[in-house]
Amino acid sequence: MSDDTLMTGQAAGADDAAAAAAGADDAAKAGAAPADDQQAAAAPADDKGAAAEAAAKGGEDAGKDGKAAEKPAGAPDSYEFKAPDGVTLDDAVVGAFAEVAKDLNLPQEQAQKVIDKIAPVLATQATERLQAARTEWVENAKADKEFGGDKLEENLGVAKKALETFATPELRTLLEDSGLGDHPDVIRLFFRVGKAISEDGVVSGKPGTSAPQSIAQRMYPNMNP
Numbered sequence: 001m002s003d004d005t006l007m008t009g010q011a012a013g014a015d016d017a018a019a020a021a022a023g024a025d026d027a028a029k030a031g032a033a034p035a036d037d038q039q040a041a042a043a044p045a046d047d048k049g050a051a052a053e054a055a056a057k058g059g060e061d062a063g064k065d066g067k068a069a070e071k072p073a074g075a076p077d078s079y080e081f082k083a084p085d086g087v088t089l090d091d092a093v094v095g096a097f098a099e100v101a102k103d104l105n106l107p108q109e110q111a112q113k114v115i116d117k118i119a120p121v122l123a124t125q126a127t128e129r130l131q132a133a134r135t136e137w138v139e140n141a142k143a144d145k146e147f148g149g150d151k152l153e154e155n156l157g158v159a160k161k162a163l164e165t166f167a168t169p170e171l172r173t174l175l176e177d178s179g180l181g182d183h184p185d186v187i188r189l190f191f192r193v194g195k196a197i198s199e200d201g202v203v204s205g206k207p208g209t210s211a212p213q214s215i216a217q218r219m220y221p222n223m224n225p
Helices: 003-070 091-103 108-142 149-166 169-178 184-199 215-219
Strands: none
Touching: 091 108, 108 149, 108 184, 149 184
């Protein structure tokens, strides 16, 4: 082996050593880079976890808000009920129902639904009871010993005359709408008044002579001096 060869071999060895050292340094740097990359990759992962936690919390809050929104409102300070079509609400009945609805904490809408369902039924029952009572009054009036029987029509004419003479339009409407005009005692009252009118004396108008009192004067002395 020649010196040139040895020298060349030594130089080549030195070059190989230098190349190996450089490779090791590069490898070390290359090894450090992935660690930094791992930290950089870890940071977004932490951010994603925080974001997921915040989203979950937001979902819980939204759920609570949703439940609060779905919770029905309680009873109002005062109810304002609307009568169903064709029905007149009785103030006393409405007042009693409002107290119960408030105790049950019913919202306005739910309480109104109860009124809408119950009021027509109560009105129908009241009408049926009144009609049944009115039918019974008419039958009793026809058989009444004082004004009924064969002279019923004649005696009803006497009662009607008194009714037209003394009853106000409001009273006549009440007797008709309520059916009380068919009650035997109401007919009896106006029949007796009518008889008293027909039996009343005529006012003479002579000085010093006290005229007989009319039925109106006897019934309302303070209003007819």
